[in-house]
Amino acid sequence: MKCPFCAFPESKVIDSRAIEDNSAIRRRRECLSCGKRYTTFEKVEDxxxxxxxxxxxxENFDKNKIIVGLIRACQKRPVSRSQIEDIANDIERTISNRMISEISSGEIGEMVMDRLKDVDEVAYVRFASVYRQFKDINTFLEEIKNLMGSDPTKDVKSKKSKDSGSVG
Structure with a gap:
């Protein structure tokens, strides 16, 4: 870092502090040539x-688009705003950690569904119905079967046969 007063290339750091939101570090420096002090800011390049x-x-990645989609899917469901933000933050962190410059919207959608499945199954099906653009009721039932890992009518039939077979 060159001194802004004399352009000498060396300085010593007198004080370092994180900026309020911890997005950068503010450093007070003193030029080793002229002795004048100046401030620099250091931040991670996004x-x-x-x-x-x-x-x-x-288009540029926008975490807010994920949040909006999750809010719609979780409407009138017992999913808190902090859970929604945690999902979006986790996806953003996962993508950033991959050190890639491009990602498909389909891959992002799958990430959202993977996380939403563990939070609320109804919200998951809602999100999947829009994301996968269900064409008819059969596509919808297939997704529910995949979610349950079996035929959804199987559980209902087995409960009915147990109830009708037992005499109290």
Missing amino acids: IPILVIKKDDSR
Whole structure:
């Protein structure tokens, strides 16, 4: 870092402090040549991640789009705002940790569904119905079968046969 007064390339750090939101570090420096003091800021460089949409267009990754989709899917469900934000933050962190510059919207959708499945199954089905664009009731039933890991009518039939077979 060159001194802004004399352009000498060396300085010593007098004080370092994190900025309020911990997004950067503020450093007070003193030039080793002229002795004048100045302030620098150090922050991690964000590399923008592009999302490849279904039509092959690209746009910047926006965590808020994930939050909006989750809020819609979780409407009138017992899912808190902090749970929704935790899912979105986890997805953003996962994508950033991959050190990639592009990701498909489909991959992001799958990440959302994987996490939503563990939080609320009704919200999961709602999100999946929009994300996978269910064409008819059979597609919807297939997704529910996959969620349950078996035929959903199987559990109902087995309960009825147990109830009718036992005499109290």
